Amino acid sequence: MSVETDADAEADRLSKGRERLGEEADRAVDQFDQGIVDLLSWVLDTETRARIYVYLRQQPHSTSEEVAEGTGLYPSTVRESLAELHDEENVERRKRESEGAGNNPYEYTAIAPSELVGGIVGQIQDELNTVFNLDDHLEPESETPAETEPSEPVSIRVEDEEDASDDETTGADDEGDE
Structure with a gap:
């Protein structure tokens, strides 16, 4: 019985170590991402525009609705910021092609860093x-x-x-x- 208890304790200790390591890795990524957003906020004038730019680098060809959902920003704020970023040529846009009739929304892609x-x-x-x-x-x-x-x-x-x-x-x- 002692052998099984020692093995269980060792497995539990390793599991907690992996969990702690995963949490630290997630925190490091979050801090890195925030550092990038802070730097881009300086370049692009606002944190909102920086978050949109980062999202579009990760998810090119996204609509304003997809950007709003992915960033947690208000759709009207995203639409306004995308229009400004497009006017400044920091994002490119094109009409999304679809098979059905109806409104084809714009999809956006951020320019290269x-x-x-x-x-x-x-x-x-x-x-x-x-x-x-x-x-x-x-x-x-x-x-x-x-x-x-x-x-x-x-x-x-x-x-x-x-x-x-x-x-x-x-x-x-x-x-x-x-």
């Missing part, structure tokens, strides 16, 4: 260059315009993974590209 980042790089680069050249902007206007031309010490380049792997395989380097 590299395209999303590429869209804001110029803005970030300009803001960083303004900060780096702050002294030039604050100096008295007694200098000639040629002397006050600010340099641009910050240059940001966004590459797709494919572009980066092509550079590695061809032996290309970043020097001289700018």
